[in-house]
Amino acid sequence: MPVKEDSSGRRSVQVEVEVPGTPEEVWKAIATGPGISSWFVPTTTEDDANGVPVKVLSNFGPGMESVATVTGWNPPQSFSAESNDLGPDAPPVATEWFVEARDGGTCVVRVVHSLFADTDDWDKQLEGWESGWPDxxxxxxxxxxxxxxxxxxxxxxxxxxxxxxxxxxxTLVDGIGFETVATGERVESTGDTPRVSGVVERRGQPSYAEEMLVRLQTPAPGIAHLFAMKMGEQVLLSMRMHLYGGTAADVVAREEPAWKAWLGAQFPGDPAAVDSGATV
Structure with a gap:
């Protein structure tokens, strides 16, 4: 949808999803460092003396760290934060999160990004966030x-x-052995690739084919998210694995170096590693 503009100059986009869980369970997933790190990017919070977050720090990759100042905190219904993620010459971005309970044990999660500007200079960034959140x-x-x-x-x-x-x-998916699989099919790595298996939860769509989401069985129960995207004059390939359970930290310590070596062999250079997130 296009960026929404009101008479005050506020420009905004919003995205929502219905998820299973109570408001308290969903809140932990979207409003705490360990919860966010379990499905998004490594995230920590700086808390005040009462344990209320005052800053949220998210690591999207080398040189892509985000620091947001918390401006509202109302668990388990909503919180808001403000950041300068668009750069020093851009207006600050306000981000609001809402959790709304539904019948049947589900909740709607809604995120709203907004800024104040009298031009459309920042609309592409807002639209990029809007298109990225569904993934x-x-x-x-x-x-x-x-x-x-x-x-x-x-x-x-x-x-x-x-x-x-x-x-x-x-090159990425052929090397792993995932080149011909479809949504719902079981997959298993081949050749000299580190061992990984699971069920394909989503394969890229015609509008964006270079993405795959796999619910893992090995090397541990978890989620693998693979995608490719244009970044400047190059193509960025990303491989993210969230592993769960009491042995997850040990498995990550073993698997991350193996995958880094494999990825470096497919795409010569030194693959960048984002600081690993670990939660308990």
Whole structure:
């Protein structure tokens, strides 16, 4: 949908998803560092003397850290924060999260991004957030459906290569052995790839084919999210794994170096690792 503009100059987008869980369970997933790290990116909070977050720090990758100042806190219904993620010359961005209970043991999660501007200079960034959240909300839904509240350890690896994007994507998924699988099918890595198996929860759509979401059985119960996207003059390939259970941290310590070495062999260079997130 286009960016919504009101008479005050506020420009905004919003995205929502229905997920399983009580408001308290969903709140833990979207409003605490361990919860957010279990399905999104490694996140921590700085809390005041009463344990209320005052800052949220999220690590999207090397050079892509976000710091947001909490401006409202009303558990388990809503919270808001403000950041300068668009840069020093851009207006601050306000982000609001809402949790609304529904019948049948589900909740609607809604996120709203907004800023004040008298031009459309920042609309593409707002639209980018709007189009990006549905991918991550699928991870949130999987997490709350299968792994809610479990200890989580995760890692993310990123590599860059030359265009085109579809060719880079084929190199990634062909190398793992996932090239021909469809949504709902069981998959298992082949060749010299580190061992991984599970069920494909989503394969990319015609509008964006270079994405895959797998609910893992090995190396541990978890979620793998793979995608390729154009970034400047290069293609970014991302491999993120969230692993759950009491042994998840040990499995991540073993698997992350193996995947980093494998990814580096497919895309020569030194794949970047995002600081691993671990929750209890």
């Amino acid at each position: 991550f909300f699928r991870l949130l839904h999987l997490y709350l459906t299968h792994f809610s509240g479990q200890p989580c350890s995760s890692f993310q690896l990123m590599a860059f290569t030359a265009p085109p994007r579809d060719a880079a994507w084929r």
